[in-house]
Amino acid sequence: MSTSISSENPQQSLKDRKRQLYREAILDAAERVFGDDGYEATKVQRIAADAGVSLTTLYSVFESKWEIYRAVHRRRLAEVMGLVQGVIRNDMPVLEQLVAGSRAQLQFFMERRDFTRMQLKEVTAWSAVELLRSPEQVEALGAGLALFADLFRRGIREGVFVDDDPELMARMTIATQQVRLALWMNRGAKEPTDRVADAAIRHLLRSYCKPEHLAFALEVARVSEA
Numbered sequence: 001m002s003t004s005i006s007s008e009n010p011q012q013s014l015k016d017r018k019r020q021l022y023r024e025a026i027l028d029a030a031e032r033v034f035g036d037d038g039y040e041a042t043k044v045q046r047i048a049a050d051a052g053v054s055l056t057t058l059y060s061v062f063e064s065k066w067e068i069y070r071a072v073h074r075r076r077l078a079e080v081m082g083l084v085q086g087v088i089r090n091d092m093p094v095l096e097q098l099v100a101g102s103r104a105q106l107q108f109f110m111e112r113r114d115f116t117r118m119q120l121k122e123v124t125a126w127s128a129v130e131l132l133r134s135p136e137q138v139e140a141l142g143a144g145l146a147l148f149a150d151l152f153r154r155g156i157r158e159g160v161f162v163d164d165d166p167e168l169m170a171r172m173t174i175a176t177q178q179v180r181l182a183l184w185m186n187r188g189a190k191e192p193t194d195r196v197a198d199a200a201i202r203h204l205l206r207s208y209c210k211p212e213h214l215a216f217a218l219e220v221a222r223v224s225e226a
Helices: 010-041 043-049 057-063 066-085 094-111 114-123 135-157 166-186 193-209 211-221
Strands: none
Touching: 010 043, 010 057, 010 066, 010 114, 043 057, 043 066, 057 166, 066 094, 066 114, 066 135, 094 114, 094 166, 094 193, 094 211, 114 135, 114 166, 135 166, 166 193
């Protein structure tokens, strides 16, 4: 009779789990600190203190502030892209895809307030890829703009949207989201998130739907004309 022996090293497994816990705590703290102080003014010592770990422990997980900054973006931007892709199906009409993707993206940023404050602290136009700081931001924004531009391009072909430059429409959509989120945050984030999303989608459809399709588009989006 042969005996099956697990090759897993219990001590190494425990070490990996502890490292992952430290990593998550550091990233959560970094979001808060970057949101408060901005990247340039942020001190790694404060991130460590907010995370409840020693500076030695922090540097055992991340080599530098820049690596922490990139990891924060890698984690959250992968989440939002996965969320948007999860609510958009190829068999959905283009109008439904645009509404679902926009709503999911807005809800994500309103729920991840520390991350959103961190983005707004940059004072950079989200629609301008060339102004972004990290490769993760560039990749995510590029993918998001390409997705929106493709939806607008298809909607124009189908006669739903006005005939304009799809890439410009995509950039304007992202820029408008940034302005709306900034205003919401500046006002204390008190307005219900579903109401903010409804207002953003109403504005989006009014901006780009042909007049004869607007009433139907608002009905599809389940938002009123008010």
